[in-house]
Amino acid sequence: xxxxxxxxxxxxxxLNAGTTALALLALLARRGDPLYGYEIAKQLxxxxxxxxxxxxxxxxxxxxxxxxxxxxxxxxxPSVAGPPRRYYRITQDGxxxxxxxxxxxxxTRQLVDEMIDERGREG
Amino acid sequence: xxxxxxxxxxxxxxLNAGTTALALLALLARRGDPLYGYEIAKQLxxxxxxxxxxxxxxxxxxxxxxxxxxxxxxxxxPSVAGPPRRYYRITQDGxxxxxxxxxxxxxTRQLVDEMIDERGREG
Numbered sequence: 001x002x003x004x005x006x007x008x009x010x011x012x013x014x015l016n017a018g019t020t021a022l023a024l025l026a027l028l029a030r031r032g033d034p035l036y037g038y039e040i041a042k043q044l045x046x047x048x049x050x051x052x053x054x055x056x057x058x059x060x061x062x063x064x065x066x067x068x069x070x071x072x073x074x075x076x077x078p079s080v081a082g083p084p085r086r087y088y089r090i091t092q093d094g095x096x097x098x099x100x101x102x103x104x105x106x107x108t109r110q111l112v113d114e115m116i117d118e119r120g121r122e123g
Numbered sequence: 124x125x126x127x128x129x130x131x132x133x134x135x136x137x138l139n140a141g142t143t144a145l146a147l148l149a150l151l152a153r154r155g156d157p158l159y160g161y162e163i164a165k166q167l168x169x170x171x172x173x174x175x176x177x178x179x180x181x182x183x184x185x186x187x188x189x190x191x192x193x194x195x196x197x198x199x200x201p202s203v204a205g206p207p208r209r210y211y212r213i214t215q216d217g218x219x220x221x222x223x224x225x226x227x228x229x230x231t232r233q234l235v236d237e238m239i240d241e242r243g244r245e246g
Contacts (some may be wrong), residue, residue, distance in 0.1 A: 001216075002192060002193045002194070002216045002219075002220070004216070004219055004220060004223060007192055007194070007220060008220070008223050008224065008227060011141050011144065011145075011220075011224050011227060012141075012227050012231070014140040014141030014144070015140075015141035015142070015227065015228065015231045016231070017137040017138075017140055017141075018134050018135075018137030018138040018140075019138070019231055019234075019235045021134065021137070022134075022235060022238070022239065023234070023235055023238040023239075026238045026239040027238060044238075047234060047237050047238060048234050050230070053231070053234055053235075069125060069130055070125045071125070071130075093124075093125045093127070096125075096127055097125070097127060097130060097131070097134075100127060100131050101131065101134050102239050104131060104134060104135050104138065105138065105235065105239070107173070108135070108138045108139070108142055108176070109232055109235075109236075111142075111146070111170060111171050111176055112142045112145060112146055112176075112228065112232075113232075114170050115145070115146040115149045115150060115167075115170060116145065116146075116149040116225050116228070
């Protein structure tokens with residue numbers, strides 16, 4: 001007997017590795033203005049009700065990595081009501097990466113859909 | 124200046140982490156009969172001409188992991204013309220995992236498509 005639930009959690013985590021970065025870049029590109037972590041998590045949760053991608057704790061390492069790579073700017077601002085907030089804004093390099101990664105995502109999506117369904121993407 | 128090519132290679136590798144396992148399960152489920160590594164690579168390359176998922180060396184660790192998890196059976200047979208061949212066949216548990224992972228994939232695909240394009244999946 002396999003533990004399908006554990007294996008499926010691992011599978012979902014693997015799927016999220018690339019897709020979360022792509023989703024975050026897309027969100028910050030669409031918004032344009034800087035967002036802080038909690039706002040980003042809320043925006044993602046609005047699309048991703050089951051929180052497949054968006055569990056808040058899982059977002060921060062991805063935001064940090066994107067900032068380290070120069071795809072996001074990040075800085076801390078004091079907040080009137082609470083602890084300081086770390087803001088994120090997409091950079092021009094981040095927009096270039098988003099364009100290229102969107103292309104790679106579409107190609108990969110197409111390939112996977114062809115593999116799981118010989119008819120290709122279903123309508 | 125960022126190194127977009129290196130970052131994009133990393134992104135593609137992350138996308139492949141889950142999707143290659145899904146593609147291999149789907150291929151072996153569709154075929155039903157056992158396949159050995161080179162045949163699997165050839166079949167994948169037939170769909171994936173750019174070898175985004177299918178670089179042969181990248182397949183073996185994924186096949187091994189799926190066999191370790193009980194989702195594939197694997198055994199070695201002597202070959203008349205060359206070294207022995209390691210065959211892989213999907214198990215009943217592998218078919219269960221494929222059904223569940225296909226569901227998770229579709230949900231994740233939908234979410235990512237909504238994030239990168241507010242109109243949702245484009246036609």
